[in-house]
Amino acid sequence: MPQSSQVGLTIRQKEPTNLEAAVDQINTFLTPAELFYIRNHFAAPDLKIAEYALRVGGAVRQPLALSYRSLREMPSKTVVAALECAGNSRVFLVPSVPGAQWELGAVGNAEWTGVPLAALLERAGIAADVCEIVLEGADRGIPAEPPLPPGAISYARSLPLNKAQQEEVLIAYQMNGRELRRDHGYPVRAIVPGHFGMASVKWLTRIEAVREPFQGYWQTSDYGYWDRVEGMPVRRPLAEMPIKSEIFRPRVYETVPTNQVYEVFGAAWTGESEVTEVALSTDDGRTWVEAKFLDPAQRYAWRRWTYEWLTPQQPGKYTLLARAKDACGRVQPDHHDPNLGSYVINHALPIEVFVRD
């Protein structure tokens, strides 16, 4: 017989490459690159280290053009951060909404190494009236959904200046102690801990200090949500990840034996706070128990948890739910907020399993 299965990724979209982890294969605190989800907007550019340059410009005293080597020679910092795609768990929305039908695996937790963005901004000397920092990647194309731009555009996102200046925001060149893989932004990407993955621009080639809020495609049309001003709907860019937990095992629609101890396993993460509690229900929310953490609370990293479930004696379909809380007292909602459209799916997700003799 063939050997037992290896880790791999599930295709949600073939081109551009959009792949997710089978979360039931996750065990470790740090997600190996082999299991880390890939969310590309266009074909992955093939950048060469020898030719690579990172330009820092806009409202700065001293524009910079940094080679890969000069970046590597600057003081580095290492941060563990969970990245989650803003559309992760979209397949749980009923009725279904457009976009890649991510299940649970568009999330991962890795150790990132690079130069703090703040150090580059410091070196370039940003003007006093700068409000945002725009990060632009080398990946280009025409987006799939209207309003379509007049031609190909580069993937770009902005950060509010106060977040851009936090020391945890990195211009990273390593993931888990190794060079980035091409699909993860080789040779250089941004890492914006606490924000959805869309902020961590891959194949980063340009950093621009701007004096007015950036109104790019992925800031307004895509990766946005509806807020209200004086009762009128207005678009806002997605940014911070809210509190969320996921059950990694059992897998959705898994068959588990009756009357046995099953170790339920998952992880929880949040934005600018720490995960403090995970409650688990094995009866569709009627009763809740507290899960046990496997990792200490650490801002920006996920926190794995476990619970020994004595499975029912009565065969049937059971629904498991996990609900996390963070140090700001924020708890996962019971339902998805329709103003968030096809994003921010952080409500307690129903994991239906079959209990069988």
Add this chain to the structure above:
Amino acid sequence: MPQSSQVGLTIRQKEPTNLEAAVDQINTFLTPAELFYIRNHFAAPDLKIAEYALRVGGAVRQPLALSYRSLREMPSKTVVAALECAGNSRVFLVPSVPGAQWELGAVGNAEWTGVPLAALLERAGIAADVCEIVLEGADRGIPAEPPLPPGAISYARSLPLNKAQQEEVLIAYQMNGRELRRDHGYPVRAIVPGHFGMASVKWLTRIEAVREPFQGYWQTSDYGYWDRVEGMPVRRPLAEMPIKSEIFRPRVYETVPTNQVYEVFGAAWTGESEVTEVALSTDDGRTWVEAKFLDPAQRYAWRRWTYEWLTPQQPGKYTLLARAKDACGRVQPDHHDPNLGSYVINHALPIEVFVRD
């Protein structure tokens, strides 16, 4: 640490339930129900054995209404048959097309037990001019895609009379020796070996002998393809599965070590013939080797195969392809035929893997 992973299913659509197997978890000749894909068109009906009745009517001498018990008392037959969803592997189509984005797992091979449809037709006595047998399920609703019918319709498909009278076509009540699960058609479903899964109508409650070709929604609009008559495009219903092989391991985008023996594993199946050969390429089709079968050739069942691949010394991205041949000399094509729309994706599918030190 939590226990190692169990089998389960990947959500492609939450409601109606559309789930596929992670094919890298497949080992056995018979696919357990836990790993068998689910393709539902509407919510699964909750049928009770005590109230269940199967009506046989239309152009027959003696209409029948059979209880579950009376079906079970008739002589039974057991058949091993692979069922594959006609849209399986759709996620490999570039650019993407509408419909559930199945990868490789909307296929399974099981042992089905039931009463031959031919025995019921014999008992009812079909008229001499009957041309098709319509199978209708208890699942009802309004389909997602136009042309929308005026109201809710039941899922129904027809079979040409000559196929319906073949002894392998079953009115089945068991899968792998156990009662059908609800999502697989409990208590009774059709099994049409050699045809795509759409023919094996679940929650079967009505069999109708008809004198003209059935023009239902899933016969014309959906599960159809474009043929030509005198140069003019005409719709035809999908039916027989063509020859196809799939690589189950390595999984797509799996990372495998350099310079080691890796046991490539997969399965091949076909419609009204037997699989006779599987060729494997590990260099994107430049060279081919012959795989070794693990199962004998058996009409309607899949045939597992394996190949010991010595992985390259040179790290990089490699593309694996498998190409099967059947006893009629039919070989998988290199590309998908656009006349087949979003169905019949049986070309040699590229399995891209990363070879790493």
